[in-house]
Amino acid sequence: MSGYDVVIVGSGPVGTAIARELADLEPSLRLLVLDAGPVLGPEAGGHVKNIADPSTRASAVAAVTGRRTPAGATPPRPGTALIGTPAMPNAAVSTNVGGMGAHWTCACPRPGDDEIPDFLDPAAFDAALARAEQLLQVTTHAFDRAPLTPMVQKVLGERLDRPGVRPVGPMPMAVTVGADGSPHWTGPAVIAGDLWRRPGVTLAPGMLARRVLVEDRRRATGVQTVDIATGSVRRVTARAVVVAGDALRTPRLLWASGIRPAALGRYLNDQPQVMAAALLDEPGILQTSAPGTAIVPLSGVSWVPYAADRPFHGQVMQLDASPVPLDPGTTVRPGQVVGLGWFCRKELSADDRVWFDEGELDEHGMPAIRIEYRLTAADRSAVAAATAEIKAAAKALGRPLDDPFVMPAGSSLHYQGTTRMGPADDGTSVCDATGRVWGTDNLYVGGNNVIPTATACNPTLTAVALGVLSARALQAGLRAEEENA
Template sequence: MNPAAVDDASRYPAEVDVAIVGSGPTGAAYARILSEEAPGFTIAMFEAGPTVSDPPGAHVKNIEDPARRSAAQRASEGPGAGADTVSSPGAVKSGDRRARPGTFLLDDGYAFPGEDGLPVAAMSTNVGGMSAHWTAACPRPGGSERIAFLPDLDELLDEADRLLGVTTDAFDGSPFGAVVRERLAAVVDDDRAPAARVQRMPLAVHRRADGRLVWSGSDVVLGEATRANPDFELHDESLVTRVLVDDAGRAAGVEVRDRRSGETHTVRARAVVVAGDALRTPQLLWASGIRPPALGRYLNDQAQVVFASRIRDAERLAPAAARDQVAAAGALSEQSGVSWVPFTDDVPFHGQIMQLDASPVPLADDDPVVPGSIVGLGLFCAKDLQPDDRVEFAEDATDAYGMPAMRIHYRLTDRDHAVIDRAREEIVRLGAAVGEPIDSRPFTMPPGASLHYQGTTRMGETDDGESVCTPDSELWSAPGVYVAGNGVIPTATACNPTLTSVALAVRGARRIATSLASK
């Protein structure tokens, strides 16, 4: 196909090889792999939200000025900007229904009588999606978290590491990091395989030559290969309202509404990638009349238990320079780093231990005498997957974007409650190993707090009605339409899902590159 022909009446191309809906890390992964492996393919990426950073898609933590950082977060909150559901100090402890900065909540439809619902199910609308706001944790799945029918999973995860810029040494200079891991290991590592022992958290973070930390967003995933690709275009404030299919049910393009002008345009495409989150990807497919039986089902969140502990003997352990350090506004004090307690099938939760100023969950005020000496502990629990946990869409109501309104049905099973109870006991044990607990009782976050929603466009080995897409992320029911994001993950995971989602996107992008090249 020739380079995209541009309609004079539109800022959009009339036709491309690949249309990508969503600019988060998985949409960016499709653009990057196609730019590297299929030069000459025309690619258009559409994002409903605005550009909030420079370069586009960068993490807001990289914005040094606090006022500009806050402005970028507000611009990402879509219809929630300025709402009373935006987070404030103390919201977690009080149990208020609040969203983290940079995200917004559903106005309604998040819970129904007799169900737990997902009261703090959150989204963001901006170039880069949630990767402009995330904690950048990129652990690998283990045990039953892994997708057994993908023989190339490890190679795909390696590639995801490359795209996200994952490192394990960004916090090696933190004076408390080794102490935290040593104390955790003493109560965790017995009888565990080496890969499942306490270790540094793999993070999509690197350190610049001047010593400053840089957090990866979609900008890192896109990379120079995509930015330098003359056949790639990123269109912000562009809401895709329908995926188009031809008479044979194959991908034909998208309808996109220019949110600046209000006009709607058609962009033809040989392949379409829907790379929204686990709530809005099925929403778009449903609105497009693409409604396989498993669409929206197997919705799962990771129940999250949190705790805070002050590192024992911090004054003695911290070097004088660390005791005197005062963190700049919004910056990390970099004292205790980020540590990882991996999931195992016997211990079905994933542990993330980090200093409070790195955590999105405020549990206590940090120690002014020894910065970084109060750490937050979080355990994420694997869900007991159920097909009736689902997001549905209204025929007669719309959301703030004019798309079908969401209705979430979600219950915690007896097994889920048992795992949460066990996690509460375990996190107290881990907190005591690290130091002195700030509060004797752990806090169980309201459902939806993890932001790790999965399963709604799940991958399957066969078209058995229980999955939405193939092992290459192509819809069983609409060839040439691909799905991306955490919703594709079919397993019950406890670890942060982004690395796995990007790995699956790599596989899908390679499939597009080979399939379109042969036509």
């Protein structure tokens, strides 16, 4: 590998969005995007739900799904591997081109109220959100044909809508719909478009970034990589480096590289998740559908938005199977079960953190990931309020299936904050509002981990929008550097 203008570590939604923005803004840039995992399916970064053949899809997902289930954890979600840390037993990562963007549910709500960082320029952030929606192909019309949508949203709205707050409505989804009504789920391949075929842009699967190379503790000069298949180690030079792994491995790479701001790994935010399910009974509307899809397009996906005085948000979707055990003899038609998931805002604390154990290194010399995490009294209060609300919503929709339950910590997969941005280098943040790491000239971070606020909504849209701002700032910096040379 020769020298590049920018090396981007991580090919998930944010890493790919940053690469796409840079290539669109400055087509002459030489870009390298690294990912430690393989390509799944026929397109790099494609969503696995779009793989038509069920056996091919199952094989692709199984190849990157962890086999080990630590004590206190549920089995890993398909496409992920559990970290295995007692404080957050369901903490997991995806190691494949596209990251978790190859497996996610594609929910893309906009943040609201105090979920939005108050130090960002409102107009610039709103424009970045619009660009993120464009890159992700977000729509609220993916399930317009779903016959139960009006009924579900009417019932939820009557119970949960309040004056002055965003009303219950369709969940914004990163989905495009074919003429036959079939959904095509957005993976990072959609964000990329023709990016991987452009001159000067290189995607390198199976290539782990082990160190960011830094000169004079200030300027990134490239990365040290390990070829996963062969174990060979190389140095790749670059004018700038972006680390957009995830909220667990991005701070690890910085830490292993000797880049250790005081806030690195701290303010870890996992959204406590409350789940419930109910049986609908709408004779003549429910029809048998083919099993194997995560969402049955009869009621679509509905959204109960977050508000500052109601510290959680909800999503409601029809499922092809019950997420909770049913009484013996209970017969359920595909689509008859409605799953409800409420995500709670987590009170931010510097003591909730990920840290790295040099006493236990993997085969590539990366330290083991450790997590410290606990719920505060405010968190428990939010979970209790969410439990009461979700119980009432399930009862309003149909016959509840058992009581609501709280998922083990880490289940949301919405980890944030570990390289959070901030308005000043005061020890409480890792990077500025453009994603540039404090004290460096050309090292940037991206991903859910830069979100600095306590949030309840799904974070992907927000993270991609912040990545758009990072790409624009980085491109401007590279151009200024050339003009001043």
